[in-house]
Amino acid sequence: MIELTHKQVVVDGTPRIVMAGEVHYFRVAREEWEQRLDLVVEAGLTAVASYIPWVFHELPDGTIDVEGRTRPERDVGAFIDLCAERGLMFIARPGPFVMAELKNEGIPFRVYREHPEVVPVGWDGAPAPSRTVDYLAPAFLEETRRWYEAVLPLIAARLQPHGGNVVMVQLDNEVGMLAWVTNSPDLTDHLLEHLGRWVDEKYDGAGPYPVAPGGEGWAEAVRSPSEEWAGPLRRDLGEFMRDRFADYVLTLRAMAEGLGVRDVPFAVNIHGTEGGSGTPFPIGISQLVNTYSGIPGMVSGSDHYMGEATLTTMSDLYVINAYMDAVHDADQPLTSLEFEAGSGDYGAGAEMQYDPSTADLKTRLCLAQGNRLINYYLFAGGINPPLDEVVDDGNDRLSFTGERHGTAAPVGPEGQRGFAFEATARTVHAVNANEPWLAVMDEEHDDxxxxxxxxxxxxxxxxxxxxxxxxxxxxxxxxxxxxxxxxxxxxxxxxxxxxxxxxxxxxxxxxxxxxxxxxxxxxxxxxxxxxxxxxxxxxxxxxxxxxxxxxxxxxxxxxxxxxxxxxxxxxxxxxxxxxxxxxxxxxxxxxxxxxxxxxxxxxxxxxxxxxxxxxxxxxxxxxxxxxxxxxxxxxxxxxxxxxxxxxxxxLGAAPGVSTTTPFPGVITTTTSSEDGQRALHLINISGAAMPTTVTVDGVELFDGRPLHVPARSGHVLPLGLDVGGVRLIGGSGEVAGVEDGAIRFCSLLAVGDGPGHVDIAPGTAVLPDDGYDITPFADGTVRVTPHEGATLVVRLDTTSTLVDPTPAEPDLHIEASPRA
Structure with missing residues (x-):
């Protein structure tokens, strides 16, 4: 069972952080599917996402193959089942639009040939420069129904609540994006008739337009507006298209549910980054807010491509997450359906190479802000197959990128580990180790x-x-x-x-x-x-x-x-x-x-x-x-x-977390859960190691001594975490795993001139070890400090307590208690 509740993704009763990777089965030879999925498992990912492109599965005669009759790679169910065999959840993205650098954005050529009325005109009646359509055109909806009737039953048979592994279905992709990036609204006759009725209702027949909405001259008045009504028209078009997009997604959802796809969340992918900038991203929220906001069973997912993690990038990302959450209801979580991964070298021309820490730093910020699902896009590249018909467009392949696709991905087109594979895998394994508390924590906010x-x-x-x-x-x-x-x-x-x-x-x-x-x-x-x-x-x-x-x-x-x-x-x-x-x-x-x-x-x-x-x-x-x-x-x-x-x-607002650093570049925040767990998130996005003093709620951590935060690194530090049956009440190390009665730590930050440490609440014995020192305190708290060069693995005995703890000076006892 999948639930969206209290901004959490709950799978079979357990809150989860779903870490997914996009793998396009249609770009990978059938005999190589298992090798790609083995790399997904090696990287620690728990889910696979994939578009299911209509243009790939429809044959030139209009028939649809989703069983692999004509090409083994068309057996969608077999790919989903291979994911299930490896314990991987699956996120299905069947369109009808999928983009993904495909010809026609994933729509078959036949649809445009047979139904020219679905292709919009824009300002001054000029043809749309993109391959967009009027989403609610009857002919397009009927063709979409044909596609859904072919593909959705095999998804319905594999839904997680019914024993399968499909945990989410995305309806269409980046709705409204093509019209935005081309500044060419979908001004078909069909749409303008609908707009006329909408305007009449809004203004009760007394609007600012010179002609009756929907009457003679209405189309020209909208397509070629005079300055007299240009201002109201710009505003009205934006509001109207929100409603129209909502009608479209609701229609797709009704189709899907009628074909048995229900009891899993439906996702809406929000576009908006442009030219490496996240500042226009809320345009996508503005366009699509009515498709999901406050609607049970719907979830939005960010779609962002902003390049390397910098002060600029991270500022944009923080706003993206904050704005997405602002229109959600009390249950809808943050998710990211296309989370940029890899080196950035999308053209295979050695023209870009992001620092491999980029995905890690972005991931950590998003998790601190409450993201519960991250889909790395593109995780594995592939080879674009030839189209089944010759279209004489320069390559006659499925994609306009040519033969090889996903050259920047952590896994390259031929299945090789790419530049960012190891760094991405480290990030995912770190997330998995911290999933039990990250999955239930929310960011704490100042006033x-x-x-x-x-x-x-x-x-x-x-x-x-x-x-x-x-x-x-x-x-x-x-x-x-x-x-x-x-x-x-x-x-x-x-x-x-x-x-x-x-x-x-x-x-x-x-x-x-x-x-x-x-x-x-x-x-x-x-x-x-x-x-x-x-x-x-x-x-x-x-x-x-x-x-x-x-x-x-x-x-x-x-x-x-x-x-x-x-x-x-x-x-x-x-x-x-x-x-x-x-x-x-x-x-x-x-x-x-x-x-x-x-x-x-x-x-x-x-x-x-x-x-x-x-x-x-x-x-x-x-x-x-x-x-x-x-x-x-x-x-x-x-x-x-x-x-x-x-x-x-x-104005009377003080930060709950403050830091002192020699230069800008360290981002800090805290998260907490209803059961009193709490964590400090430190992210150093600069290229320099930063000595960083941290104060939380007026309490100087580590006696005011600076943490030494390495360049381009992120850390989740305990302020009260329940780990392996004990509570960590403080420390400078991130949990890397719990196994064999021990807690393993990584990224143990040095404190002042000495090594880092962790503090464990009273009631648990720490077993002696040659690799670390134990300092007990009068209240039963235990400090564990590794020897120089040692990896910190704390072995615990939860059945006994320390005897005769030795008192220590108060200024050596560092504790940050959870908020009540």
Missing amino acids: VELGLVLDAYATEYHHPGSALMGDAVDDLSQHRGAGQRRVLVRSLLMAGYRFGAVHLEERSPRRGSVLALGTGRYLAEVVQQRVVAHAEAGGRVLLLGPVPQLDLDGTPCHVLADALDLGHGEVVRDTGHYFPSVVAHGWAAPWPEMRVGWRQELRPNRGDVVLTDVYGTVCGVDVPLGDGRVVVLAAELPSNRDLFGRALAA
Whole structure:
């Protein structure tokens, strides 16, 4: 049985961290399947995921082979069964769209030939530049039903609740992505008829459009909009497509359930990274939120490709996870259905080589934020087979990548261990060793929330000839989310803050909390009202960006500025001969003069000035509002943990975890479970070893002596973990396994000038060993310290206790008790 409950993935009653690897059976010769799956097992993975591409299984005459009649690699059930024989769970991804660098994104050529009406036109009636379709076109749905009727029964027969190993089924893939990346909305006649009914209902027949929705001239008014209604149309298209995508996924789910696929989660894959950047990822959430948010049996999965783990990458990843969780309900867990793995050399041209620690560092951050399933994509490469029909497209193969595919993967196209295999395997084995507590722990948050404004990400469609649409999209893209240059999130992470996000269109921030929000000139009226109400009720707000002055459709909206009694001038940007710099005042000082890309003049009528340019023009204020306060920083500031740490401190929020390091690069957070277990997560993403002092809830760990955290390494340290029948209450080592009455540790970090150690709660005897020293304390706590060069394996006896423990000086006893 599979349950999604309390943000956990529970398999047969046991909370799990599902570690999967994507292996494309259709790109691997049948006789090599077992060898690839043996490598999956060797790496420690517990599941396999694979697309099941329609274009591969449909023959030129329209018949479908999923049993291997025409090609042995088409026997999908046999591959799933081989996974089961090795104890591997299976995640089925049958489309209809699968992408995966396949021709037509996985849709058979025949569908386009026989049903040209499903192919959209976009702005000005231009043909869609991608192989997208109108998802709800009757002909496409009927063809999809044919495909599902062929493939889903064999999946239904292998569902885990019915004795098989299929634990999850993904419905379609990256819905809406093709229209977004091409800025070409699916404006078929069928869709526009639906849009007309939707607009009529929204505006009750009194909308802003010059013609009756759905009537004569409606198609032209949408495809080639005038500036008069361009603003409302951009907003309405985004909202409408959310509903339409939800209708599509609901239709697919109904088809699947009608064919026996039920009692396992249905997954929706969220796209959004672009050009190695995660900042546009919430566009995918915005498009697909209505397909899964709060819907029982549905789960969302991230799909991200951002390159090597750096401060930039990890800031983006932290936001991705926080924003995904913000729209989930109390039971829906975080998952990642495409988690970038490998060297990054996707073109086999030695043009890229990520540090092999990259997957480890990203994995650890995601697990600390509550991810319960990670699918490494692509784990094993392969060979793209020839198509069954000649299409004369340059290679006539299944994929546009040519013959070899997955050259960057941990396992190469020919089944060889790749550059990142050993590093990936080490990561997976470390996760497995820590699964019992990671699977039930949630990240602890400080009294800070990052604002999510989904409508600020409804920027996927804008007519290229519309100045109004272009201005809105440019403004929103620059300032939303983590703030320009990722300043909000990067600064808060460096300052030690642990935070989630709040979906501001749907709910208010926690009462009294600090809301951190990136703003531009465009901000929806409902969000401005919610920010004002939060402050008036005693909440605190940190705004970074220009003062909002327009609603999303371009109409003036000064709700927030009026509440703050805050006048404002134009934004002044740098040029080749003008270099604006700012200085801090009040609680923000001392702070060195800092060059900025732009600043906006603020004219406050109350409150304190905290930022000016060097000539005294105000660009930062701290304004009381009701029982709360709002800090507005209207300049393109650089990331700075001191300045933003002071801002949050002034607003009354302190980090529960703080570190002291010589340079930026160490990310820390804590997780805890309902039964009182707790862990500290340390991730050093820099290329330098970092001496790091750590304070948790005001308690200096290790007597304030620094931990020596190696370059590009991650660690899960006990603050109260139940391991092998005992409780570890502290220490500088990560659990590597429990076996033969002993706990094995790895990555034991040195403390100060001496070796690392672990502390064990009273009630358990530690058996003497030549490899470590035992220091008992008066309260029964035992400290175990390895000898120099020794690997720490603590042998335990849970049936007896230490006798006559020797008292020690209090300053030698380091303990971080779990929170009540």
